[in-house]
Amino acid sequence: MNLGSIHFRLTLYHGSLVAVTLVIFALASYLSFRRHLISTLEAQCASQTNQIAQSLLVGLPASGIAYVQDEIQEHYAPEANNLFIRILSSKGTTLYESGNPRDHSFTPPQLGFLPTLDKPKADLDPREHKLIFIRPYPLSNGDSYQIQIAASLLPVEGSLDGLWKVGMLLLPLALSASVLGGFFLSKRSLERIREVVATARRINSSNLQERLIENQTGDEIQDLTRTLNQMFERLEASFTLMTRFTADASHELRTPLTVIRGNLELLLHQGKALPHKPSSEVSEILSQTLEETERLSQIVGQLMELAQLDSGEVKLEREVFNLTELVAGAVDQLQLLADDKQIQLHTELASPIAFKGDRYRVKQVLLNLIDNSIKYCPAGSQVCIRLFSNSRAAVLEVSDNGPGLETDSLRHVFDRFYRVEKARSRELGGSGLGLAICKSICEAHDGRIEVESRPGEGSTFRVLLPLKDPAPASRLCGISTLPAH
Numbered sequence: 001m002n003l004g005s006i007h008f009r010l011t012l013y014h015g016s017l018v019a020v021t022l023v024i025f026a027l028a029s030y031l032s033f034r035r036h037l038i039s040t041l042e043a044q045c046a047s048q049t050n051q052i053a054q055s056l057l058v059g060l061p062a063s064g065i066a067y068v069q070d071e072i073q074e075h076y077a078p079e080a081n082n083l084f085i086r087i088l089s090s091k092g093t094t095l096y097e098s099g100n101p102r103d104h105s106f107t108p109p110q111l112g113f114l115p116t117l118d119k120p121k122a123d124l125d126p127r128e129h130k131l132i133f134i135r136p137y138p139l140s141n142g143d144s145y146q147i148q149i150a151a152s153l154l155p156v157e158g159s160l161d162g163l164w165k166v167g168m169l170l171l172p173l174a175l176s177a178s179v180l181g182g183f184f185l186s187k188r189s190l191e192r193i194r195e196v197v198a199t200a201r202r203i204n205s206s207n208l209q210e211r212l213i214e215n216q217t218g219d220e221i222q223d224l225t226r227t228l229n230q231m232f233e234r235l236e237a238s239f240t241l242m243t244r245f246t247a248d249a250s251h252e253l254r255t256p257l258t259v260i261r262g263n264l265e266l267l268l269h270q271g272k273a274l275p276h277k278p279s280s281e282v283s284e285i286l287s288q289t290l291e292e293t294e295r296l297s298q299i300v301g302q303l304m305e306l307a308q309l310d311s312g313e314v315k316l317e318r319e320v321f322n323l324t325e326l327v328a329g330a331v332d333q334l335q336l337l338a339d340d341k342q343i344q345l346h347t348e349l350a351s352p353i354a355f356k357g358d359r360y361r362v363k364q365v366l367l368n369l370i371d372n373s374i375k376y377c378p379a380g381s382q383v384c385i386r387l388f389s390n391s392r393a394a395v396l397e398v399s400d401n402g403p404g405l406e407t408d409s410l411r412h413v414f415d416r417f418y419r420v421e422k423a424r425s426r427e428l429g430g431s432g433l434g435l436a437i438c439k440s441i442c443e444a445h446d447g448r449i450e451v452e453s454r455p456g457e458g459s460t461f462r463v464l465l466p467l468k469d470p471a472p473a474s475r476l477c478g479i480s481t482l483p484a485h
């Protein structure tokens with residue numbers, strides 16, 4: 001589990017909160033139960049002293065000491081109720097003292113008459129496991145007595161011990177159940193967020209018109225989905241505006257550029273025949289301007305193409321064709337250029353692959369990739385063009401042993417106007433739009449393009465085109481053997 005995830009943090013916070021609550025609750029229950037047991041014991045002692053005082057001491061002058069002693073011994077003696085009882089008089093005599101408690105759980109307190117005591121009091125002696133209760137009782141004839149009762153704390157401690165054991169067993173169980181419950185609950189609620197994120201991630205410039213499904217749950221997830229959909233709407237609007245602008249601007253630029261190019265060519269070629277032949281400097285300036293104008297025309301053309309691909313204005317001319325034949329044709333087309341630069345082209349082509357797509361666009365991708373390898377590799381390099389297929393896709397690879405690309409360049413190489421060495425690329429006639437167009441074309445075919453490269457060792461550009469409904473090769477006319485290379 002990812003320790004930084006909301007899921008983990010929610011479970012952790014929930015678990016800690018439940019643990020603290022359970023401990024506080026258990027502690028409060030334990031203390032209040034203890035208080036209750038001790039109060040009950042105190043109340044029992046108070047009631048006993050009260051009974052002794054009200055029923056026996058009050059009649060002491062008339063009934064005599066012996067009668068009182070007998071009565072206490074008979075009704076309240078330790079043998080009957082496991083208490084220790086002592087009655088002291090203010091004159092220093094002991095009116096009655098019982099034997100030890102029945103279970104010998106405590107030793108009787110050694111307490112004398114307390115002259116300052118004017119109301120009942122209870123003392124706990126946990127070390128000796130006893131509670132001592134003393135009630136002063138003044139008689140109307142001026143005599144004063146104190147009734148001491150000591151009771152065992154063992155039953156109280158036994159009950160508390162039982163409660164403690166149950167708590168120790170139930171607390172971890174309740175905590176685990178609650179943490180598990182919290183884990184699954186937070187997992188369930190975050191699952192919907194994960195779904196929204198996964199769907200939002202699939203939306204890119206090529207399918208900006210898609211929207212997330214908004215479930216009418218009235219909760220925060222619906223809010224999030226609606227906000228994301230509104231954001232996609234705004235993005236789509238500005239993206240459409242941008243591509244519209246690029247398409248319109250490049251369209252408007254094309255005509256004047258064609259006129260300028262035509263005029264420059266005319267000046268260059270017919271100027272020599274004029275009575276006042278332009279000087280060599282003027283001719284040089286004219287041919288440089290023509291070169292730049294041609295470059296500009298190429299960029300404008302590529303920009304327009306990209307804008308049309310982005311806006312979906314370009315309808316792909318989908319037809320079933322022999323991809324193997326197309327690759328072989330593209331290689332043939334660039335053979336002369338490669339020979340000029342002393343670059344060797346190799347091919348490894350699979351048996352005929354039937355592919356349904358835009359023949360012209362796929363060839364454009366291929367030409368661009370091979371042309372780049374020829375352009376950016378030094379003389380003597382080797383370029384290998386491979387074509388094979390698996391059950392799902394046709395794979396086209398253009399590998400070279402040229403300069404390769406740095407890791408940083410690999411991330412941006414398909415971006416618009418990205419060139420590794422701007423000056424060198426410009427010199428070679430590059431605009432930085434070729435690979436961006438390749439990417440758009442591949443995506444328009446529901447495929448993708450990727451690159452692997454090591455600086456100084458070469459690059460491999462790989463195009464994957466899905467074979468959605470591949471027509472059987474036999475249906476392709478003219479496929480009999482592989483083109484020879």
Ligand code: ADP
Nearest residue numbers: 372373376419420421425430431432433434435
């Ligand atoms: P360009 O028109 O400049 O060739 P691309 O989009 O085709 O534009 O390529 C972008 C950049 O990627 C190029 O400027 C070049 O620096 C680099 N590049 C493309 N292909 C290769 C290759 N086979 N080897 C090395 N660098 C390459």
